[in-house]
Amino acid sequence: MTLTPLTSDDLPARHGFFTRQGGASSGIFDSLNCGHGSSDQRDTVTINRARVAKALDVGPGELATVHQVHSARALAISSPDEATGEADALVTATPGLALGILTADCQPVLFADSEGQVVGAAHAGWKGALDGILEATLDAMEALGAKRTRIHAVIGPSISQRAYEVGPEFLDRFEADDPANTRFFANGTGDRLQFDLVGYGLHRLREAGVAQASWTGHCTYSDPARFYSYRRSVHAKEADYGRLISAIRLG
Numbered sequence: 019m020t021l022t023p024l025t026s027d028d029l030p031a032r033h034g035f036f037t038r039q040g041g042a043s044s045g046i047f048d049s050l051n052c053g054h055g056s057s058d059q060r061d062t063v064t065i066n067r068a069r070v071a072k073a074l075d076v077g078p079g080e081l082a083t084v085h086q087v088h089s090a091r092a093l094a095i096s097s098p099d100e101a102t103g104e105a106d107a108l109v110t111a112t113p114g115l116a117l118g119i120l121t122a123d124c125q126p127v128l129f130a131d132s133e134g135q136v137v138g139a140a141h142a143g144w145k146g147a148l149d150g151i152l153e154a155t156l157d158a159m160e161a162l163g164a165k166r167t168r169i170h171a172v173i174g175p176s177i178s179q180r181a182y183e184v185g186p187e188f189l190d191r192f193e194a195d196d197p198a199n200t201r202f203f204a205n206g207t208g209d210r211l212q213f214d215l216v217g218y219g220l221h222r223l224r225e226a227g228v229a230q231a232s233w234t235g236h237c238t239y240s241d242p243a244r245f246y247s248y249r250r251s252v253h254a255k256e257a258d259y260g261r262l263i264s265a266i267r268l269g
Contacts, residue, residue, distance in 0.1 A: 021069060021070070022036075022037045022039045022244070023036045024174065024236065026172045033128050033264075035126060035128075036052070036073075036262060036264065038246050038260055040069065041066040042065045043063070043066060043260065047062075047260045048260075050066050050263075055120075056260060056261060067118075067263070070118070070265060074265055076116045082097075082110075083101060084101045084102070084103070084106075084108055086104075086119070088143050090150040090151045091104065091105040092106070092108070093109070094109050094162055107158065108139050109138035109159045109162060111134075113268050117137060118263050119140060121175075121238075122246045122247055122248040123238050123239065124142060124177075125147065126262070127139070127174070128264060129171045131159060134164040134168060136159045136162045137159075138155045140155045142173075143215075144215055147219055152219065152223055153222065156227075166227045171231045171232075172231075173219055173233040174236070179204065182212060182249070183207075184212075185209065202221070238250075246260040247259070
């Protein structure tokens with residue numbers, strides 16, 4: 019099976035929101051698991067990442083990722099060797115360098131300022147989005163010469179509101195940050211609520227002043243044939259789960 023990356027016409031740079039299809043992994047990781055943090059065989063994950071790099075026309079060593087920890091830290095790099103420490107976004111102005119972000123329900127967000135020649139990639143789960151990872155990515159891009167009024171941002175496959183059930187304490191946390199955040203919650207069963215993670219991400223991007231913000235429209239939880247999902251793996255009582263990769267390159 020070949021790789022089946024999703025792309026968006028809204029993003030003016032070479033990129034791909036890669037699905038789980040076209041890889042070498044087996045079992046619950048079938049097949050394009052790109053997460054070295056999983057219990058999948060490391061050599062197999064390395065093969066999968068090399069296939070992603072090839073699809074973006076870069077060498078395996080030119081696909082940079084970083085240790086993600088649900089933070090609001092964005093790291094500017096000019097080579098893969100600089101992607102060290104803990105962060106949840108990477109930005110670069112270096113042609114030929116690909117930036118990758120791993121997700122399995124959280125938002126993968128790719129950014130591009132084609133005029134300023136700067137790209138970025140962010141991992142935005144609920145905590146990172148609430149703490150400001152999207153704005154931190156824009157700040158880091160601007161430090162390299164981008165302008166947010168030229169930046170296009172696209173959110174890739176993420177868990178949708180209908181599949182994202184949370185408790186009342188979750189609402190309390192968002193309401194304490196901004197009472198208007200209640201708009202991103204719908205009533206569920208009993209005291210449960212349904213959180214619109216993508217809607218919240220789009221709101222933060224638009225409030226930050228980007229030129230354009232959009233979502234590919236794909237729900238990770240609801241499409242097991244194409245996407246890994248942490249929450250789905252928990253509900254299925256699986257021992258682990260694969261990680262999707264979304265990547266963008268400049269030039």
